[in-house]
Amino acid sequence: MTSKNRIQNGEIIASVDGSLYSSQTVFKCTYWFGDKFHVNVQQESGDYVITLRPMPNANISEGELPYYLQKLERDLVDFHLRDIVNNETGSIRELLVAKAFSNGEYDEAPPGEISDPVGFAPLV
């Protein structure tokens, strides 16, 4: 299958499969191109079409565009992987932070019986 990604009229155009990538991934990734490019994201038939148009003051030559296209493709994969980790482990992160600031409210009792043969805690 050939990629729909291309450089056309001085712009980078990339098509992102909407069934594989979330909008969060697309926007978190393209956010980082905003210092050098005008970023446009549109939805077409369930896919995302990303257009990056170099800003006049970014001094990006036509010859550098393939590098940025490659960077976009690579960054999309990176942010997709981060998205997977966030989805799979978000609840653990929330539990961890909740436990951290709960003053013991969510701590579990240590397993097993606590014996006190010497009687350090006579009131228990």
Place this chain on the structure above:
Amino acid sequence: MPIRFHRLNDQKEVLVNEVGDHLVVPSGTFARLVQKELDKEGEADLYGDLVAGHFIAESPIPTLIDVLATRYRTKKSFLDNFTTLHLFVVSLRCEHTCHYCQVSRVTQDKGKFDMSRAHIDKGIDIMMQSPSPHVTMEFQGGEALLAFDNIVYAVDRTKELALLHNKTVTYVICTNLAVINEEMLNYCKENNILISSSLDGPASVHNENRKRPGKNSYELAIRGIELSRKILGKSRVSALMTTTNLSLEHPIEIVEEYYRQGFWNIFLRPISPYGFAVKNEAKNKYEMDKFLSFYKKALNRILEYNLQGEFFREDYATIILRKILTPFPVGYVDLNSPTGAVTNVVVFNYDGAVFASDESRMLAEMKDFTFQLGHLDTDSYEDLMYGEKARKIVAAGTNESLPGCSDCAYQLYCGADPIHHHATQGDMIGYRPTSTFCQRNMEIIRYLIELMDSDKKIKSIFESWVKPQF
């Protein structure tokens, strides 16, 4: 487990877990890990490192989650005691005319530019309401020593009230040392006051940065450092440098000057955002590129001293390395999340205005009062520290929820600086792709990790920097 990753270079990437442990691995490891392609037997060392370092877990809820929660809480425990650092701008008067200084006034008008005793009293009363059992009272200017009578008054009153409120107080005078004398230093010795002086580098840099009649700022600073060390002891006298465009051309000379003057450390402070062209993003990025080049050259010279067996530390790296290499919190205002402005520091200005940080009062001198929390004449502790403005600043200064930061691998090593972003981008939240704060910290953190990974000797040096020194 919740982990983050960042590419270090073409060959390596770094994984960071939720409590700040890191692991440098070959490129592609994160992808294989997420796709569950790691071979437990065939890659036993890597797999073992990942489990032991809490990057992956073998059960849905990790068995040591309570330990991790405690470590997370420890990392954020700089918040426990809330504001500790209280800056008192005892006078705006100064005998220097440094070109980068936004605030000082060359004047004899004590009435107009010295802090009134009423405001000193109110500032101390506010400081005594801090939840922290230990507070730091730092005297700033202008040149603070021009109002030495104010310092004596403030220290004497604070000593009495500290006993009443059961607080310990660290006193610091920030001074260019030009007017320091034995009488002042004897008072500092009696009251255990630290001296934080200014040294921008060799005479050629220092005198150019710090203009004064006689063009002898450097000579006076060196004389003051020597006299202060003689009376107070070497460890009670520190120096800070202000980085200017001129400094950027002299990284080696600046480091060698600090070494020659017998300092064990140097703080290569980032160039102030007020030296930047406000909201000129391309120029700011270029300036930050120059700073990063300066920083790396200077750091490499510092490492040369260490490789020769000397102990000589760079403080900005040390702050970041403490975050990377130790489980402990680091209370540095500019690299905290939530931001250290308000939660760690508050400034009482000479006229009674209260600001969220030292940079906030610089902005106010440029007629921008966004970060003025209130006024000593009218506002209570609660108004100032828990008011709407304070809450807005802290909310914008929490990198866990900022765009561009929330997924960043360096989140725990970095911080948030709403004042920098407001000053340079016109928005407290800030826009990371053009943020010089982000550009600087991302690159310095990446560089430090890369250095440690590339040379075990450098890792040992960095580990020696983060150990308690005394």
